[in-house]
Amino acid sequence: MTDQPTAERAQAGPATPSAPVFTRAAAVASCAGFVLIGALQALYGPAIPALREDFGLSPSAAGLALSAHFVGGVAGVLVFDRCYGRIGDRRLLGASYLLMAVGAAGFALAPGWPVALGMALLAGLGFGGIDYGLNQLFATGFGHRSTAMLNVLNAHFGIGAILGPAVVGAVGAEHYPAVFLVFALAGLAPLLFLRGVRDRASRPAGAAEPAPGQERRRAPVRRVGPLLAAFVVLYVLHVGVEAGVGGWEPTHLEAVGYGAGFAATATSVYWLMMTVGRFAAAPLALRFPAPVIVTVSCAGMTVCLLLASVPALAPWAYAGVGLFIAPVFPTGLPWLHRAAPGAARAGALVIAASMVGGVAAGPALGRAIEWSGVRAVPLLLGGVSALCLAAALWLARATATRRPHRP
Template structure:
């Protein structure tokens, strides 16, 4: 009589990742968070090394973001056609090659090309891991996505701190270390399931009820509102991160306090994703995002007042934290017919982050820097309106309104 085969405790059938692969994925998000944050602290050394103007040196981050958008859209085209391990492996390899090229290029155009290639790999990891985590853990996917994206914040905090510790002129060493880590992250990819089945609750478009034209219009409307939500909330996130120090100094706070408060904002954004992870096991995604948008708006309203402004901005970081990762599983269920919906909103969020700085700068030229929290409040209120619209549109007619505190089964 043969003994029964023990269950595979390393990778359960409903999971796309083994435990080591989950750890490696979190390390991958620390890496992309650090890479994105390294360009700013390295600007003085870049200007000195290549004889650049401030705007010329700033092209490095622009090239990284352009590469990121291209990476998201490009790897989305390949998603499902090649295996998950190949998609992630190529992304890590591109980050490694691009980081080395950026660190050691003798000419600035070649360094920009390195930043572009790094960004392309960055986009592939950002898209690929978010896409796989959104479906690879069943009901725990929202929680796991929040934990994954919290590690991005850890990297974004650690990257500038490392440059500050070593000195801006040592940026080639930091980018080289990033390349080595990207190469090492190729090793645990064997724990990633190469093909992931579609969730059972995502039916193909021809299996859904109703006329095709109505389904198409509904899909387009929902996807448009999701894109609006992502563009606006990432615009608020980048807007606070970019303009909080200027606003705080303008209303009478010291330069030191303004800089410290901005660091606290990013720390709270990271902490918020860890804190909300267990809540997503009991609260639905629409409920989590609605509370987040409402809290974000109220904190921005409080930031109009000079006294509580530093604390209010910390609150914005805490409330805005869950929106990006928690919205992705909701998007996949709400718009199952649009296979590229995830790529579209991730790319749109990058565009929103890139556009926030110039848009707020133009607003400040027209009004005053003191208007920053009021303008961002309007965007946060629009996020709340979009969330309410999506909640009504995605609730089944036969589904009763659920108490948000009721556990998901």
């Protein structure tokens, strides 16, 4: 005979929290989706020579394709966030994959440059939706493993960022339309696995319903504003460092005596080490709290940037920057969700800020280099990294759990 109280507890108890946000196949497909968005973002740069020839563009005009992509990305983050919790997660992700695929295909087949820019914007809109949507779901969908899974997810972005330029280099920049079309078609594949995504926003898997007032004690209203501001500063600056090293490492290495080929290879190693660092951070995230990982990462990348000012150490120091900077983005998101669980749109704010940081890094760093010279690149970036470290230390102190006083 069935024990009625036990049966009632099984039905009304913690069954919902234990329901996974992703099936295993959907999680794997999501990682594949991040490979695709990483590749798509990295395709524009290698295609610039062919774009200039096909459309008769100046270098700055050709670079507008990536800018349009990032503008679309920021819009995609904000639109997805606006709809988050109102429309099912499957529909939002499905629409994002479709937008990215249509935009990439349209960019490949565009008859003129204005149309191409519009298609890049459309692809970026889907890119932003996928980026924010999957980061948000991974940050809340795996319980205590969320930080580790976010590092794995974002490591696949790095795989795509390495794969995209390699494909363009192998087939030739003049064949960029075919490459964009192939990636557009591949972007439809994750749609087949969306049935494995739970179709509603949810609490972190395995998390119990908080007691009344619990969230207020963990993130008092008066502290939410400064906390969000500090996370935004951390994300804007660290993405600025990431983009700054990727954009200026070759120029700095050539300025201190290395050959162009070696400088390009060293920059590829930097991106490779960032991918390796995120895979390596996944098991560490199961043993160490997020504040420790982010703070150590910021300290490590600051030291490495200072070492990069020594010409003999520069290539290896830049590789170290890639290794240390890797966990900051994916590890900071679960930390943010725990620090300010009641703050609406917190994740969207920092992800959008990170994209803005990537766009603003180029002009801002370029102006500083005009004033100080190319040899000062690692010191300039080291100063920005030191500000990241200061933000991480402040956040670690502000979010530290106070131990109860014992008389």
